Amino acid sequence: MAKQVVPESARRRRRPTQQGTVLSERLIVHTALRVLREHGSTGLTARRLGTALGADPSTLYRYFAGMDDLTRAIGEELMGQALDSWSATGEWRTDLRALGVAIHSSYLAHPQAAALTASRVTGRPREIAVDETILGILRTAGFPDPTAVRLYHAFIDLSLAFAALDAGALALAEEARATDEEMWTSTYARLPADSYPHIAATARLLAARMPHSAYPAVLDTLLDSAAAQLAAVRPTATTRNRPAGRKPRPAGER
């Protein structure tokens, strides 16, 4: 492999494509997101992306080491969008919840990309920035380091895991509408009531609840538990001591 990928910052010459497009990491990633949305989570191919960009497929290898590398960059982009849509208020529980919801929403906004990307730890800058932010919130709130690390771990894994799961389900539903969505809605209804009495008894409730995400509810129980732990450590302060004067929107998402 004689070829080297030139890092974006060191890129000097921008030579337009035969079809006129001027490439960049940014443009490629954004186009990839579009292709994913249009062609599904398995529809991102080097050739298709090349066509969408108006460039030869092999040109991509000047920007990314391979499709896998590009995939990681897409994940990083999703994480970046989550971070951008979030802003701190100083109240730990509010901030943590908003950040979690921002991550979840950012993934669900690009289900196909998320399904492809999620559960890949990239170690790229924006992802690390999220980690630093979470730890900062927890430690500033007064959690002792071991507790903070435990909560950080639970929080980030919970959020990523649900983002992946829900995005996967959403992507599947959007792609194979004929096959899978029908399966989803009809699966429970079609089951023989005598073999599956409990499912039969709750079929209506199931059909109503399953299309929604369980993430917010589970996140809240985690935050409840965290608040209880914090109260045990600092019985006096915790959630009560906010200035109460200023209340910037808790992270507009979507």
Next chain:
Amino acid sequence: MAKQVVPESARRRRRPTQQGTVLSERLIVHTALRVLREHGSTGLTARRLGTALGADPSTLYRYFAGMDDLTRAIGEELMGQALDSWSATGEWRTDLRALGVAIHSSYLAHPQAAALTASRVTGRPREIAVDETILGILRTAGFPDPTAVRLYHAFIDLSLAFAALDAGALALAEEARATDEEMWTSTYARLPADSYPHIAATARLLAARMPHSAYPAVLDTLLDSAAAQLAAVRPTATTRNRPAGRKPRPAGER
């Protein structure tokens, strides 16, 4: 597509392969698990599986509609192994926890297969059996139907999501030992302390905690919350009352 996949039950003739193997759905799925373990989560190909079975790749299409169908069957196998390794005691919390851990363990026992499979809802028998079991435990324990359904939803999604996430991380670590595991351990340590003070301050704790799964801890907080809700409905029975401070909060979602 003129070809039809004959369901396993209706299969009459078992003609040995040129190399002597007698095929079956079971054998194919088990061999696929072995191939996955040996060649990684992207290493399961029709040709490779054919070779491993001593059969022509196209023979697989007599048993499965395509590689995607085979993938679903593999997921179903994992779910079946989880269910087989579990047994009920009658105590709802014990049973639920054990079932969750069984699912999680079953996936982690085949990380590559899990990474490929997870977050695919199959709608196959064993998966539905798990759903029925969970709902049965909750309803028998005395949870009102709406609460039972809410908890079922949170429980199964939480378990599947973490199974997928943890299996993905494990598979990645086992496959690309040179690339990613090093990245994992060294990522946090290498960061400049002035840009990422919180990560730097907790680097040791992070390195100790991150290789483990957060699933058990999160599952327990969910079960805590469930127990509290049950106590509110049936104050007399089951678990002891919660430590008086918190009300379970009905967990509004979205």
Next chain:
DNA sequence: ATCCTTATGCCAACACAGTTGACTCTACAT
């Protein structure tokens, strides 16, 4: 303004993927 270097985009080709249609042959019902 002109030249040189070389980064960057393009082309052709590789091995390998999933999948299918036509075929052979043998296991079984009769």
Next chain:
DNA sequence: ATGTAGAGTCAACTGTGTTGGCATAAGGAT
């Protein structure tokens, strides 16, 4: 004992990621 059709095989198709070699124009140096 025989006929049938279902299981396994073969060859071929399209499409995939990826690479080595090549042409060319962008941009710094003069």
